[in-house]
Amino acid sequence: MAKVKLIYSHRVVDKPILANVVLRTGVLINILEAKVNAQKGELIVSISAEGEKLKEILNLFREEGVEVQELAETLRIDWERCIACGACISPCPTGALKFKEDWSLEFEEDKCIGCRICVTTCPVKAINIP
Ligand code: SF4
Numbered sequence: 128m129a130k131v132k133l134i135y136s137h138r139v140v141d142k143p144i145l146a147n148v149v150l151r152t153g154v155l156i157n158i159l160e161a162k163v164n165a166q167k168g169e170l171i172v173s174i175s176a177e178g179e180k181l182k183e184i185l186n187l188f189r190e191e192g193v194e195v196q197e198l199a200e201t202l203r204i205d206w207e208r209c210i211a212c213g214a215c216i217s218p219c220p221t222g223a224l225k226f227k228e229d230w231s232l233e234f235e236e237d238k239c240i241g242c243r244i245c246v247t248t249c250p251v252k253a254i255n256i257p
């Protein structure tokens with residue numbers, strides 16, 4: 128699984144590039160966040176592939192004129208340090224951090240875009256991104 132930012136310029140923003148890549152490769156691509164207007168589009172996606180298959184997929188996007196940025200590995204939480212204060216929950220832009228029913232912290236890796244906001248928010252430095 129890889130997290131990738133895809134930046135579409137105005138020349139390609141209205142083309143169905145992502146759908147075509149999914150059709151051609153058969154690999155699942157999940158959109159985590161999307162900011163699109165007539166001039167530009169930015170998608171953060173998770174791609175269920177690694178190694179050569181991932182390279183092939185990223186090259187298909189590049190060939191279509193999409194800029195590709197691979198995002199950092201997702202974060203690690205030191206559960207011994209976490210005091211479940213919740214300070215990281217509301218700043219997280221994707222809802223990847225939340226309380227469980229027992230008020231302990233839950234991290235949903237699939238939603239994380241590696242933005243690092245929670246790393247700076249945590250008062251006990253329980254979160255880091257390698
Ligand atoms: S790095 Fe932290 S704040 Fe950013 S998306 Fe992931 S969990 Fe949320």
Ligand code: SF4
Binds near residue numbers: 204210
């Ligand atoms: S801010 Fe740090 S200590 Fe508080 S819930 Fe999040 S990871 Fe745990």
